[in-house]
Amino acid sequence: MSLYEICQFIQDSEIGTAIRESQIVFPVIESFHVLGLAVSAGAIVLLDLRLTGLGMGRVMPAQIMRRLKPWYMTGFAIMILTGALLFWAEAEKLYRSPTFRWKLIFLVIAGLNAAYYEVKYVPTMDTWDGKSELPSGAKLAGWCSLISWAAVIGFGRWTAYGLK
Amino acid sequence: MNVHHIFLWLDHSALAALIRDSTWAFAALEVVHLLGLTLLLGSIAVLDLRLLGAGLKDQTVTEIARDTSPWTMIGLGTVTVTGIIMAVAEANRLYDSGPFFIKMVLFVLAVTLTFTFHRGVTKSEPSAGAALGGGIVSLLLWFGVGFAGRAIAFF
Numbered sequence A: 001m002s003l004y005e006i007c008q009f010i011q012d013s014e015i016g017t018a019i020r021e022s023q024i025v026f027p028v029i030e031s032f033h034v035l036g037l038a039v040s041a042g043a044i045v046l047l048d049l050r051l052t053g054l055g056m057g058r059v060m061p062a063q064i065m066r067r068l069k070p071w072y073m074t075g076f077a078i079m080i081l082t083g084a085l086l087f088w089a090e091a092e093k094l095y096r097s098p099t100f101r102w103k104l105i106f107l108v109i110a111g112l113n114a115a116y117y118e119v120k121y122v123p124t125m126d127t128w129d130g131k132s133e134l135p136s137g138a139k140l141a142g143w144c145s146l147i148s149w150a151a152v153i154g155f156g157r158w159t160a161y162g163l164k
Numbered sequence B: 001m002n003v004h005h006i007f008l009w010l011d012h013s014a015l016a017a018l019i020r021d022s023t024w025a026f027a028a029l030e031v032v033h034l035l036g037l038t039l040l041l042g043s044i045a046v047l048d049l050r051l052l053g054a055g056l057k058d059q060t061v062t063e064i065a066r067d068t069s070p071w072t073m074i075g076l077g078t079v080t081v082t083g084i085i086m087a088v089a090e091a092n093r094l095y096d097s098g099p100f101f102i103k104m105v106l107f108v109l110a111v112t113l114t115f116t117f118h119r120g121v122t123k124s125e126p127s128a129g130a131a132l133g134g135g136i137v138s139l140l141l142w143f144g145v146g147f148a149g150r151a152i153a154f155f
Helices: A003-012 A015-020 A027-041 A040-050 A063-093 A098-120 A123-126 A136-163 B003-011 B016-019 B025-051 B061-089 B091-095 B098-121 B128-154
Strands: none
Touching: A003 A015, A003 A063, A015 A063, A015 B061, A027 A098, A027 B025, A027 B128, A040 B061, A063 A123, A063 A136, A063 B091, A098 A123, A098 A136, A123 A136, A136 B016, A136 B025, B003 B061, B003 B091, B016 B025, B016 B061, B016 B128, B025 B061, B025 B098, B025 B128, B061 B091, B061 B098, B098 B128
């Protein structure tokens, strides 16, 4: 079975069809997916603003991360869950959507960037004294995060527009 | 001239025609609207979390309010400008839209709260009761705006 046929199968399944054709369920899932952005990407943006030096100067990055991580991890869990359900309903259409592919590419980039930051900088974050500049790699990771999440959001909205 | 006439006039304006005739203008506006919304809701959510005693607990409410408010303002400016332009382009449809009306009412209430209560806490720590009340109402109003906005597309 090709990937395309698998996507067709998913979309045509009972659950996929039920979600897609319902008056309430699809809009509700989609709303939570879009508004989950505030809790996931929105919180990450504040951390990235600190890492890049653009803002949030009063709080140390280690504190932002420690305090906000439970929230944005919950947010991402909501994004993944609602995203999976939305994909279930429209898998075939999404397969044919070039903008959705770009969304996935940037999702992977954002994820890899986060993983890299986790491995390389999180262990040392508590030693940053707030008086000297943050390591340039951490700043770069902040910029990469801002750009890739903005791209995920942009391509996500563009995809929805194209599927209308 | 009544409100309906105003909406019709906007709908027939050159700006509206310009956006409707373009294949990408409206989508681009929506993308920028969404990015602004992420910044707006994200910064407000972090402040409201703090008001509720969660999130960035090692800082005072006033500190978080001062750090987040520039970003809230940038987000608010972005959604307002893109929102106005999109509303002009779709004025006739929006006039008949229940969710749009609800969204605007909630938006006015939310902005009022932000410019009064939230502005107030950048100057001095709120009492425990005010923090709890203000935080909850702010979250409900702003996420209400978000959900009503999504509903425009569906109903």
